Amino acid sequence: MKKIIVSVLTILILFSCKKEQPTEIQPEEQKLEAINETTAENAVIYEVNVRQYSPEGTFNAFTKDIPQLKELGVKIIWVMPIFPISETKRKATGGDDSKFASEMPEAEQHKYLGSYYAVSDFKKVNPEFGTIEDFRNLVKTAHENGMYVILDWVPNHTGWDHVWIKEHPEFYTQNAKGEIIDPINPENGKSWGWSDVADLNYDNQELRKEMTSDMLHWVKNENIDGFRCDVASNVPLDFWQQAIPQLRKEKNIFMLAEAWEPELLKEGLFDMAYAWEGHHLMNDIAKGKKLVADWDNYMQKVSKEYEANDILMNFVDNHDENSWNGTINSRLGKAREAMIALSYVTPGMPLIYSGDEYGLDHSLKFFEKDSIPKIKGKEWDLLTKLGKLKNNRIALAGGKQKASYKKIETSNPNILAFERAKDGNKIIFIANLSNEVQGFENPFHQSFTDYIKNEKYDLSSTSYLKLKPWQYFILEE
Secondary structure, three states, X not given: OEEOOOOHHHHHHHOOXXXXXXXXXOOOOOOOOOOOOOOOOOOEEEEEOHHHHOOOOOHHHHHOOHHHHHHHOEEEEEEOOOOOEOOOOOEOOOOOOOOEHHXXXXXXXXXXXXXXXXXXXXXXXXXXXXXXXXXXHHHHHHHHOOOEEEEEEOOOEEXXXXXXXXXXXXXXXXXXXXXXXXXXXOOOOEEOOOOOEEEEOOOOHHHHHHHHHHHHHHHHHHOOOEEEEOOHHHOOHHHHHHHHHHHHHHOOOEEEEOOOOHHHHOXXXXXXXXXXXXXXXXXXXXXXXXXXXXXXXXXXXXXXXXXXXXXXXXXXXXXXXXXXXXOHHHHHHHHHHHHHHHXXXXXXXXXXXXXXXXXXXXXXXXXXXXXXOOOOOHHHHHHHHHHHHXXXXXXXXXXXXXXXXXXXXXXXXXXXXXXXXXXXXXXXXXXXXXXXOEEEEOOOOOEEEEOOOOEEEEOOOOOEEEEOOOOEEEEEO
């Protein structure tokens, strides 16, 4: 065991897979138990962008890689929308100066594939990705590898080609002229800018029945394990109170809300919500705009606003962040690895977005074909280590029966330290969340093993510690 000397070198080094023929006997298909409350305790969730995951952009190209996601500790696969995309008002660019594909030069229009979230049929698959049989094989392969599949659902709006536009215009929000409109921001009464979709009107009870029926179709007929619901808080809460119990009568599903509102997690509705505030806080700390005290305040706020069995999804990246707000590197810079580690050890469930396991360092096109890198390197190695830690340490349980979280005082405003503990098991996270060397009084005084480097250190006789910029440790006794 190494002896740590009380000096600057102490921590700078430390923290340094027609005749009747005889019937062929087939092996019994492995059955995956329905998702349950313990599934989320130590799970990692993976968001797959099928279009951009591979040069082919197909279900089959992703399916063949599912076995290796086990190396990353993935237990839940969130598949971005797989439905056909509307041709009408199909977008070519986003932002304030967004344009439709039809406005682009005719010779280029074919390359604009539109947004996954402009759905033209909730019961079919986008032929760009393959067939329904291909999707079924994806689900089957995931189940055989001990993973669950949740489908990205778009309940707030549809594309302009959806059959409801013609057959049930009453399902949509209309202006004073009786014209169907795109979604409106209720805070200012103006359009969100989602001009490629038509806003659904949940005052209509028949719409609610149809939407629930379409969701049930995927649970009953395609054996999926739940849904990630796009802009879930824009849909009336009482719809979820009606629909989710009906879905759960069919199967014990996992529900992820793209929302932060605590009320969506109550009464057995959604299982998990987005840790939006935590995500933005990590970005701001990396830029020097926020301090450790802000993180401490955030954790106190979470403990007050959410119930003990609520789950938050911790993330440094996802499809929106990557395409519209920049890559992990551009947002987090040298703080990147520390923030990724923080997303794993904080109560909740960590997210991996397609490509991040390979060091994705460009913003993927949203309306066109693009592709992620596929060479395993330091990012794969880091996420593999963190995934195993998350899967196998009860002290990092972050679901319905989560481990405790206790702040450790260091008297340095740039040093974040906390303890996670459960059933006698303990993990300590300590990090310098600044771009300068930081010293602090040693609050530990015992021996630890650093999980990432697998090195042992004796801190029992050390009074003062120093950490390099953005240096972090995950310590086990």
